[in-house]
Amino acid sequence: MKVLVVFALALAYASASALRAPEEVELRNVYMPVLDGPDGRITNGHDAKEGQFPYQVGLSLHIGKGSAWCGGSLLNNEWVLTAAHCTDGVDAVTVQLGGTVRARPHVKHTVNKDKIIIHHGWNSRTLLNDISLVRIPRVEYTHDIRPVELPKIESHYSTFSGDEAIASGWGRTSDSSNAVASHLQYAHLKIISNADCQRTFGLTIRSSNVCVSTSDSVSTCNGDSGGPLVLESNKVQIGLTSFGSAAGCEKKSPAAFTRVTSYLDWIKEHTGVHH
Numbered sequence: 001m002k003v004l005v006v007f008a009l010a011l012a013y014a015s016a017s018a019l020r021a022p023e024e025v026e027l028r029n030v031y032m033p034v035l036d037g038p039d040g041r042i043t044n045g046h047d048a049k050e051g052q053f054p055y056q057v058g059l060s061l062h063i064g065k066g067s068a069w070c071g072g073s074l075l076n077n078e079w080v081l082t083a084a085h086c087t088d089g090v091d092a093v094t095v096q097l098g099g100t101v102r103a104r105p106h107v108k109h110t111v112n113k114d115k116i117i118i119h120h121g122w123n124s125r126t127l128l129n130d131i132s133l134v135r136i137p138r139v140e141y142t143h144d145i146r147p148v149e150l151p152k153i154e155s156h157y158s159t160f161s162g163d164e165a166i167a168s169g170w171g172r173t174s175d176s177s178n179a180v181a182s183h184l185q186y187a188h189l190k191i192i193s194n195a196d197c198q199r200t201f202g203l204t205i206r207s208s209n210v211c212v213s214t215s216d217s218v219s220t221c222n223g224d225s226g227g228p229l230v231l232e233s234n235k236v237q238i239g240l241t242s243f244g245s246a247a248g249c250e251k252k253s254p255a256a257f258t259r260v261t262s263y264l265d266w267i268k269e270h271t272g273v274h275h
Helices: 153-157 194-204 260-271
Strands: 025-027 056-063 066-074 079-082 092-097 107-112 116-118 132-135 164-169 185-192 209-212 228-231 237-245 255-259
Touching: 056 079, 066 228, 066 237, 079 237, 079 260, 132 260, 153 260, 164 237, 194 209, 194 255, 209 237, 237 260, 255 260
Parallel strands: none
Antiparallel strands: 025 237, 056 066, 056 092, 066 079, 079 132, 092 107, 116 132, 164 185, 164 228, 185 209, 209 255, 228 237, 237 255
């Protein structure tokens, strides 16, 4: 993670299936200072109700004298799942749990970087293996703080293409916004095939990614990185927000996520969590 204002990575990959050059991509984290802006939507999403997403985690990332914001999901009493690009290079993380108002979490813990596990294969140039874990002091479950359910190992080969999913987070509410949301937002999104996603991003999209369409300009945006993508049918987490088009969040280009089913063994190895 470099201390810049919402940076983009231009990747020079070409796809045989692409009809045009791949779009530049932008990681979906956001750098501080972040002030509460006007009420808005996670690019045309909805305000979350208390307890609607009890697994949602907010991450305030401390980087030298600066800070950044990302999302995450609670795996169990002690582990949070998020994106590698969120935790790469940070000095400490303040983990916020419970509640929908970003400034008023129910539980808050600050942990040093030695409590962070970044996937050993994380590559900031290619965005491969964009996944990490944060260990926190044991938290007690409440109505508003509950773990997310991970996919079963037998779903490893499912593409989820055509399924309906829900993304949530405190990310920017529009391309013109200069602040993350004050209230937790969520959006209904449709999963597309990786082949369709490659037509936009080329070979940046691999089998370890899952993508959604962003018709009607409904999408994740900067500040949503690391946050959960769950199936609408059963609330099982199948993705975590990774990147989108550098052209903007409302340009109707696909949004890309790290595919959780590709990392079930890695998660189990480090946390013991499995289904």
